[in-house]
Amino acid sequence: MVANREQIARAAIRRLNADPVASMAEIAESAGVSRATLHRHFASREELMTELGRESVGSWRRVLDDAGIDEAAALGTPEALNAALDSLCHHWIRDVEEYGFALTETAAYGQDDLLVAVEEQHARENAFYAAAQKAGVLRADMPEVWIGHLAFGLLVGLREALRRGDIAVRDAERLLRESFLRGCAA
Amino acid sequence: MVANREQIARAAIRRLNADPVASMAEIAESAGVSRATLHRHFASREELMTELGRESVGSWRRVLDDAGIDEAAALGTPEALNAALDSLCHHWIRDVEEYGFALTETAAYGQDDLLVAVEEQHARENAFYAAAQKAGVLRADMPEVWIGHLAFGLLVGLREALRRGDIAVRDAERLLRESFLRGCAA
DNA sequence: ATCGTTTGAGACAGTCTTGTTTCAAAACGA
DNA sequence: TCGTTTTGAAACAAGACTGTCTCAAACGAT
16 A cells, blocks of 8 residues: 555545545545554644645646636737636636535635635636626626636536536536536527 | 524524534524524434425425426427526525525435435426427537536525625526526626 | 564544433413 | 423533554565
8 A cells, every 4th residue: 555645635635525524534444544544644634634725726726827817817808818718617627626625615724824825816816807807708797706606606516517427527628618608598 | 582493493504504514502502592402493413404404405396396397398388498497597596595505415315205305306407408408498519417517506606605795685696597598708 | 584664453532522311590371 | 470381501421533652564675
């Protein structure tokens, strides 16, 4: 049994995705490791949760970075904003599978610096949506903060659909983008 | 202190919306009642959860009833289906505020009859979406089961937006319907 | 084969939660 | 006012989870 700290963290995320209140013993079992070993890598449950939250927020930040939303918002051209939107949907997919647990787990956000980081990403996203509205890429008759919640909700629904096997992974990106931008009316 | 069973249940829902893992003591406190009194009304945590789940599913069923989705699906005309869709969005709003906790709480679904009831409502919804697709009211290039998850995710996002005070209650229905049917692209 | 490290199993105390019980005080209705 | 009912506070046992510790077995490199 390799007992890499990172591998344990990944297993913990998988487990907590399926069962958000899993005990340390259950997490250890999912990681194929004893409870003692789990505690050797993460001294406490809080330490584990904080690390998962940190990675999760980092992953979120990376999505926004990779999609280039700041640059697109600064440019303000419809082409750049549309490209960033597409890219956003693309990168969200990998995020929802890896760190989707953070979508509904606010328990990990006990640390102040984490809260700050979360607010930072929110602000980035909102600025991007506002720029897209101003450029006529997104509808201006919705608060930009609602668009953020809309995206969040879509990702929760997407994660659930994937978890239950109701949709195929290869369809996820298209369904997300189409639902997000165009809705489901014919 | 009035200690109506129903009032306690409502307070419990509010509390569990804010903190899904609240203890019985915390729930009792939120209801303005002692732990002993809480246990007088609900012998066990499981009994409380089951009742909340039951009411939640009942409320969901009522939404589908009030929106008349079965009749609309049976008729199959675009007019009836569109009207039912609008009605659905309208009734979802009151649901998300009252029983939204069930959206992300599957813990209450331990009882077999509850699971059966949940599956029943899912089947009704899916049949309705399929009929709407067939009639050209909803896009046919999405699995009807995805549309159900999409609606679920939107309600989760809506609940979160309301909880954080990011959108006004009076805007909720419009934002939900517009996002659901048309998306947020300009 | 040997030495040093890592691991798993188990025991342990401390804490929290649950559900029950008791008893006195408060609220209530006649 | 009096008697009944409801309530809150407290104590309690039982169980679960956490975090720590010990020790023997497994492992890996030399």
